[in-house]
Amino acid sequence: MNDSATEVDELLLRQLLREQHPDLAGLPLREVAGGWGNQMWRLGEELAIRVQRMDAGPDLQLKERRWLPALAPRLPLPVPVPVRDGAPTEHFAKIWTVMTWVAGTPLDHGALTRTEHAAGTLAAFLAALHDEAPADAPGASDFGAHPRDCAAGFDNFLHAVDLGHLADAEGRIRAVWDDAVTAPPWQGPPVWVHGDLHPANVVTAEGTLTGVIDFGALHAGDPAWDLAAAWVLLPPGGAPHFFAAYPPIDEATMRRARGLAAMKGLFLLLMGQNGDRGLPGGKPHWAPAGRAALTRVLQDTPGC
Template identity: 40%
Template sequence: MSTEPMHPDQYALDDDLVRRLIAGQFPRWAGLAVERFASGGTVNAMYRLGDAMVVRLPLVAGGIGDVLSEREWLPRLAPLLPVAIPEVLGAGEPAEGYPAPWSVYRWRVGETPEAGALRDPVGLARDLAGFVEAMWRVTLPAAPTAHRGGPLESLDEETRRAVALLRDIPQEGVDCDAAEAVWQDGLRAPGATGPQVWLHADLMPGNLLVDGGRLASVIDFGCAGAGDPACDLFPAWNLLPPVGRRAFREALGVDDPTWRRGRARTLSQALIALPYYRGTNPAMARNARHVIREVLGEHA
């Protein structure tokens, strides 16, 4: 994990501050060990608290809404989903000079899956499809708007700016003309015609936990809400190999326009992430490169 801050306005955090926050607000846990947990997350820092809990604290002001949204929606979503999701055990408030709300969660057991090293890619693909389908069936009213869950056109300016940045980083070797062609194809695809559906909206490998090669838990619901179902097709390109990608699509029964929008959305996220995180978050940059290779290779 890079020691450089990922964001110019990032909050300062360390083990000692987290210990003080815990001692001040949850004295029953004050004697437990606190240790930073290395992850590729971009919005929150994670600290193990003893053996059975984890503390998640926003790194930037933009993450505050995610914390509050999870507190409201996780208990309501949990009984509707086929795998474990985060459980909030404690709601922390700003203190000790730290300006944001934060939460203590139950620790979920499992490993982060790695593209190219999946034990059961087809089984995992079907598990992921089952989770996505269950999210799409959720009917809880008054859903928030999913992060980046709106029309694909809303991402156009940011995506084109990212392609322009990558043209100036030739060492990354991105075929920017091909990337623009895939993006244009997504924009040409018909938009979603049905009602918006509930989405996780951030199905990155770092937000999945597997056990024995199968999906055990999905974490980080900070982006969750209603939007275009294409937003939850990310695993097809950011994690699954071609055989798993086909199984994922078949299990969901996704039509061609939705698939094209999903591919474009996944590529857009990778194109934006790569120039931003290449010097500060190796995991995010590595996944972005993987997505770009997979999408452009499939579209060639």
């Protein structure tokens, strides 16, 4: 039970609930497909349990417990809010958290068909999130660095993936990244940044965005890490609508955001290809999402 990739089952979760939150132990419980650093279980109609899986330590869940209750009330989309803490026991040596359930279909299993509405919704959410963070907010890690500090990762992704029909565009993808690497850093105060906006971390209904989940990469820093979502999440043509609705940004931030979108597209593609090869952690349905993001990066180039 102490392995870094621990899986839990319903029997164990019910035992943990009986021991620590007996008033919740009788609610219906079912595992939710997906998850990477954490395993998710739906608890009744309004709650979910987030259980450490691949995360090596408790820090990411502790960060969500600390900050999401303060951020959620001012955000225009639902986000998971921790409501009960689960402590390690002799039966399970990791932490777990009961959170509010965010209804909807994850975008990696859904679609955005109302492009302008989704773009405006994403812009409103990020404009509200990107407020100046307090001095004790968590700092950036690999999620949040300037593109120049992520160059090795970008190179590894680019060399590892099969670009398919985009193979002839490899030079253009590299040019977008090189432009981001040379862009000046963020000049404003550190703002709240989700940090990991990709198709599995937003939910949809009726063709538009209806919620944002998984704030394990939450930090104070450069909003470009979230602005990359204009290309990573939205359908073709969505990025110009997004930037028209989001507060004006400087050219350097646009350059960093576009480069980071290229890197995120390569990451999605790599994860998808790992799934096709049967490698651990692979998600085959992410490969088309990655290629689509790269195509949008090359085609949708809004002004500042």
